[in-house]
Amino acid sequence: MAARGPGRVSVLLPTYNERDNLPLVVWLLARTFSDSGIDFEIIIIDDGSPDGTQEVAQQLEKIYGSDKILLRPRARKLGLGTAYIHGMKYATGNFIVIMDADLSHHPKFIPEFIRKQKEGNFDIVSGTRYKGNGGVYGWDLKRKLISRGANFLTQVLLRPGASDLTGSFRLYRKEVLEKLMEKCVSKGYVFQMEMIVRARQLGFTVGEVPISFVDRVYGESKLGGNEIVSFLKGLLTLFATT
């Protein structure tokens, strides 16, 4: 008897002004899943993008079918955490993949996430830029230094058992993500960190897969002092409360 597949994988794609990238990431996802024979659905949670993202999403729904592309938009920008909660309500898969919709995360790693999950029966599989042949494209020395420095700080202070705490390309078992969303309260980078930290607190297991992160946006949006300050504040909050 042939081995059962992983069941359905639900991909949560929160979008804001991703009119150009959305069709590309959906195309890559669809191709990856059909090439590896994995049942899937893509849940697009658009926060009222003014650039026409929703029109593009509707065209994609027509092309790929409304059983594969689920449009679940919201009226305005309400944040990533609530986007996940909102999207999860409609997810019918056993596994949920969260990723960025701007092509910095490549869908080709999802079958590797699934393979890793099976290998160790992990509750979470996290893509890491810092181990193995994981890496980044499009970052200058300063950006890389900040990244490595911040990561070092989180490792020393939180000892999280995962090498890439601020990464947002992950696979969760559905029940695990539901449980975590109840407990996590932070925003932005810190939210991703808190998920892993709380997961470890609750006894969940985390596996890792090296991924490549292709940053095509960095040139336009440098990492500002504000973001660094809020990262540090969030890190210290997690340090003191978990």
Place this chain on the structure above:
Amino acid sequence: PVPLMGLALPVSPFPVFPSLSFSLPLSPQAAMTKLAQWLCGLALLGSAWAALALAPPGLQPPAPLRQALLPLPVYLLVAFGCYSLATVGYRLATFNDCEEAAAELQEQIRAAKADLRRRGLRL
């Protein structure tokens, strides 16, 4: 019998912190925050250092030991600083650049646009 069982459970010689769990931070009952763990650890090491290094003349350890002990906290701090710099420096130097991934993505974007146009996507 009941009090004995209560003492036997946590593997800790410090009854004041029965939930001390340096080795089991994953346990759901662990409860100690990282900050609390750090403060505990620092308090332990600090009091041990103070007891030995600042002891009254009658209880002082031998002179060479005391000479090494006194500046130890500063030495450790500096050593940790060096370790941090070296580690971050090494990790920075070995941070992989994904040239191939970027090139592959460009290719795929071209293919995706063409295919989507064929399938009826109008931008």
